[in-house]
Amino acid sequence: MHLKDLAGILPVEGTASRDLEVTGLSSDSRSVKAGVVFFALAGSKADGSAYAADAASRGAAAVVAGKGAAVSGLSIPVLVVDDPRHALALAAARFFGRQPETMVAVTGTAGKTSVAAFTRQIWEQAGFAAASIGTTGVVAPGRNEYGSLTTPDPVALHRLLKELADAGVTHASMEASSHGLDQRRLDGVKLAAGAFTNLGRDHMDYHPTVEDYHRAKLRLFDTLLPKGAPAIVFADDPWSEPTIKAAKAAGLKVLTVGRHGDFLTLKRVEHERHRQRAEIVADGMLHEVDLPLAGDFQIANALVSAGLAIATGTPAAKALTALEKLKGAPGRLDLVGTTAAGAPVYVDYAHKPDALENVLTSVRPFTTGRVVVVFGCGGDRDRGKRPIMGEIATRLADIVIVTDDNPRTEVPETIRAAILAAAPGAIEIGDRRKAIHEAVAMLRAGDTLIVAGKGHEEGQTVGVQTFHFSDHEEVRDALKERAA
Numbered sequence: 001m002h003l004k005d006l007a008g009i010l011p012v013e014g015t016a017s018r019d020l021e022v023t024g025l026s027s028d029s030r031s032v033k034a035g036v037v038f039f040a041l042a043g044s045k046a047d048g049s050a051y052a053a054d055a056a057s058r059g060a061a062a063v064v065a066g067k068g069a070a071v072s073g074l075s076i077p078v079l080v081v082d083d084p085r086h087a088l089a090l091a092a093a094r095f096f097g098r099q100p101e102t103m104v105a106v107t108g109t110a111g112k113t114s115v116a117a118f119t120r121q122i123w124e125q126a127g128f129a130a131a132s133i134g135t136t137g138v139v140a141p142g143r144n145e146y147g148s149l150t151t152p153d154p155v156a157l158h159r160l161l162k163e164l165a166d167a168g169v170t171h172a173s174m175e176a177s178s179h180g181l182d183q184r185r186l187d188g189v190k191l192a193a194g195a196f197t198n199l200g201r202d203h204m205d206y207h208p209t210v211e212d213y214h215r216a217k218l219r220l221f222d223t224l225l226p227k228g229a230p231a232i233v234f235a236d237d238p239w240s241e242p243t244i245k246a247a248k249a250a251g252l253k254v255l256t257v258g259r260h261g262d263f264l265t266l267k268r269v270e271h272e273r274h275r276q277r278a279e280i281v282a283d284g285m286l287h288e289v290d291l292p293l294a295g296d297f298q299i300a301n302a303l304v305s306a307g308l309a310i311a312t313g314t315p316a317a318k319a320l321t322a323l324e325k326l327k328g329a330p331g332r333l334d335l336v337g338t339t340a341a342g343a344p345v346y347v348d349y350a351h352k353p354d355a356l357e358n359v360l361t362s363v364r365p366f367t368t369g370r371v372v373v374v375f376g377c378g379g380d381r382d383r384g385k386r387p388i389m390g391e392i393a394t395r396l397a398d399i400v401i402v403t404d405d406n407p408r409t410e411v412p413e414t415i416r417a418a419i420l421a422a423a424p425g426a427i428e429i430g431d432r433r434k435a436i437h438e439a440v441a442m443l444r445a446g447d448t449l450i451v452a453g454k455g456h457e458e459g460q461t462v463g464v465q466t467f468h469f470s471d472h473e474e475v476r477d478a479l480k481e482r483a484a
């Protein structure tokens with residue numbers, strides 16, 4: 001590609017640099033090689049324009065910077081744009097050039113990973129070559145790779161989308177995190193539909209207010225989706241109404257799902273221990289669906305996913321039947337095993353207040369004994385959620401064990417103390433392995449144990465080092481020990 005091929009996105013018209021060859025795009029000077037166009041992004045820690053000279057010295061073809069960025073004295077062209085992050089996303093889409101034909105994105109505080117995975121599974125069952133992209137990585141035919149970000153950076157994202165399209169993937173679902181939306185990571189993706197699950201407290205270290213956080217999520221509806229595109233909105237959340245309003249104002253075709261939903265109406269749910277039976281009305285027809293997953297919230301996620309699949313062309317009956325074969329995303333109310341006395345042990349990714357509240361509430365109806373929870377809060381992340389989660393755990397569980405969950409560069413005791421301040425009677429066991437083993441040892445018939453916060457994660461980050469750690473492995477070990 002030549003610089004002129006990025007015309008319309010970058011101001012290359014009439015410049016001598018039009019014919020420069022472009023070998024790649026990057027927002028990190030450290031990865032710049034000859035011919036790469038470097039995008040200087042204003043970040044939360046650094047200003048990319050400070051690295052323009054570094055990029056030039058590594059052979060960058062040109063630098064793209066925002067108005068007023070301090071980039072001068074370079075021997076390579078400097079192209080000035082209004083919004084460098086937006087320009088990077090569009091340029092990445094054009095540079096890589098291909099994406100799966102039908103793509104959908106889901107946003108919301110909780111449920112994104114589950115919805116992305118469920119939508120892919122419904123499409124697979126409908127016979128499409130489908131992929132999902134999110135917190136747990138990329139899953140596609142013959143491919144299952146762990147990724148680090150929920151919504152990848154635009155260059156990584158569009159490289160991946162091209163690979164998927166080249167491999168024959170026609171349908172892809174992806175998570176749109178609030179960071180991803182705010183930082184324009186998805187601005188170059190051509191979306192056929194979008195979805196909203198719910199809104200709760202999250203990332204209050206990044207967004208100044210919950211309204212600001214909601215606004216970031218709304219970019220999916222008011223900026224990214226083309227007019228007339230379907231927006232699937234879960235209707236039973238306190239933030240459903242403002243979301244529906246915004247999506248309608250943006251000219252989208254709003255399709256609501258849930259008890260208050262019109263597109264897919266949930267009539268009745270009967271819970272069993274590890275499954276639930278739902279009656280769902282679609283287009284005037286009643287469908288009975290036997291969902292093989294525990295947790296009220298999984299019904300919500302299943303409805304949103306079915307909504308996305310139907311809105312993009314899968315027949316309703318097929319999409320709803322597919323729900324009967326859904327597999328939960330790894331680490332989402334994931335039944336790892338049961339004790340000899342039959343007490344189930346779940347690993348769950350609840351690491352924010354609403355999720356913890358939901359997961360603890362979900363297991364109560366089938367727990368005749370005690371609900372036991374092991375959890376902690378991440379270091380270098382939203383401090384405000386710590387006492388809130390302490391209060392929720394104490395209110396909804398019978399035994400609360402507060403432990404460590406990626407303390408990062410904070411003092412672990414301080415994080416635990418902030419949780420414990422609102423969790424009278426909770427047991428403190430910093431060592432997560434010990435906490436899990438002790439919790440399993442406590443279980444009696446009728447009890448349920450939830451190990452929350454890490455879900456699919458495979459590490460414990462202490463300081464700047466990450467040690468291998470898996471809640472799944474520890475639970476299995478502890479169960480084996482008890483059985484021996």
Ligand SMILES: CC(=O)N[C@H]1[C@@H](OP(=O)(O)OP(=O)(O)OC[C@H]2O[C@@H](n3ccc(=O)[nH]c3=O)[C@H](O)[C@@H]2O)O[C@H](CO)[C@@H](O)[C@@H]1O[C@H](C)C(=O)N[C@@H](C)C(=O)N[C@H](CCC(=O)O)C(=O)O
Nearest residue numbers: 027028029041043044045046048051149150151177179180
């Ligand atoms: C807080 C945050 O979102 N940071 C993202 C942001 O980085 P930043 O703007 O803060 O970067 P910075 O360190 O200030 O540097 C500014 C710029 O200078 C560049 N630079 C820096 C140093 C250098 O030597 N050369 C150079 O060019 C950097 O590459 C960057 O472009 O923009 C970068 C480029 O798009 C992202 O990679 C980076 O994500 C980091 C890795 C991250 O951890 N993000 C997390 C918090 C995140 O996005 N999480 C969400 C949600 C998770 C969920 O709820 O599931 C996700 O989508 O994963």
Ligand SMILES: Nc1ncnc2c1ncn2[C@@H]1O[C@H](COP(=O)(O)OP(=O)(O)OP(=O)(O)O)[C@@H](O)[C@H]1O
Nearest residue numbers: 109110111112113114135297332349350355358359
């Ligand atoms: N629809 C929902 N409503 C409330 N809580 C949910 C819902 N779906 C999932 N959860 C809870 O949130 C946790 C994370 O679920 P999931 O990974 O699907 O959400 P996510 O939006 O991708 O989260 P993250 O932003 O952390 O990646 C689950 O383990 C469960 O505890």
Ligand SMILES: N[C@H](CCC[C@H](N)C(=O)O)C(=O)O
Nearest residue numbers: 351377378381405406453454
């Ligand atoms: N994407 C989330 C994951 C948190 C998971 C939890 N285990 C923690 O480390 O806090 C975040 O970075 O806020």
Ligand SMILES: [Mg+2]
Nearest residue numbers: 112113135150
């Ligand atoms: Mg996720």
